[in-house]
Amino acid sequence: MKLLILGARGQLGRDCQTALGASHELTCLDLPEIDITSIDAVRRWMRRMTPDAVVNCAAYTRVDEAERQPDLCHRVNADGPANLAACCTEHHARLIHISTDYVFDGRLPPGRAYTEDDRPNPLGVYGRTKLAGERPVLECPLGAVLRTAWLYGAAGPNFPLTMLRLARREPRQPIRVVNDQWGTPTWSGRLARQIGRLLEDFQPGLYHATSQGACTWHAFATRVLACMEIPAEIIPIPTSAYPTPAPRPANSVLENRNLARAGLEVMIPWEADLEAFAALYRDEWLRRVQSA
């Protein structure tokens, strides 16, 4: 299949190149070659490449900065996918677009998970613009939206890499991490394989696509540093002790109900993926952190 991967130099985009390159013919684009906010630019690339499918990993992902840049964030996260949906419809191409757990307000009681049937109610600009971007993709005859969460991959930046940096700084200090927000860490390499599985047996629609299980940021940090074999004192704190410009959902755990029903799920428990990730990238990350 001829694939156009957008946002190809981002965290997920790089893993898509690796995961999809063996079985598909790839064209990989990011800023500045393509700006998805320009329908003319998108149309030009679609005419030139005539892809069978577009995988959109491009997004404005700086959740806190989004509060100060709502217009730019909306152009990238809402107008961008609308442009892609229009052009994919013109070309009868499939469109796989990535969205987020931050479309939910997180008021679900702890221990429960959001399904695709639950009503979104984003708390901040990032979540609102990502939700707005889902609509045109879902209206497109060959459109699929995968909502993921707490992504990490080799490229970074991401939460595990930040934890590693904090644990290696001199002089050593305790790391304070929020312990009352629940979600599911998800390896972008696994999500890229999930995208590959959906491309093999494409069914349009809305899918939750995170690893299995759930934890708090504090538990995630503890497991990251244990897998990386880096000793650290990690102190649990409440969200109220770590205010951020954009509010975060307290519980944004997702259930991959539609992937499971369609027989397409390749996701596994988050702890197993983190271990596999650490085995692959621990040495490279330690070198990166030391040379920084």
Ligand SMILES: NC(=O)c1ccc[n+]([C@@H]2O[C@H](COP(=O)([O-])OP(=O)(O)OC[C@H]3O[C@@H](n4cnc5c(N)ncnc54)[C@H](OP(=O)(O)O)[C@@H]3O)[C@@H](O)[C@H]2O)c1
């Ligand atoms: N990271 C997470 O924890 C997380 C959680 C849930 C969902 N998601 C979603 O997962 C997807 C992938 O996230 P990620 O972590 O891989 O993001 P990322 O690393 O920030 O990659 C996004 C890429 O899109 C590019 N981009 C930004 N504006 C663009 C535009 N107008 N036209 C074309 N490309 C543009 C970025 O370039 P610049 O770097 O130059 O801006 C970057 O290379 C996104 O849809 C995100 O919303 C992420």
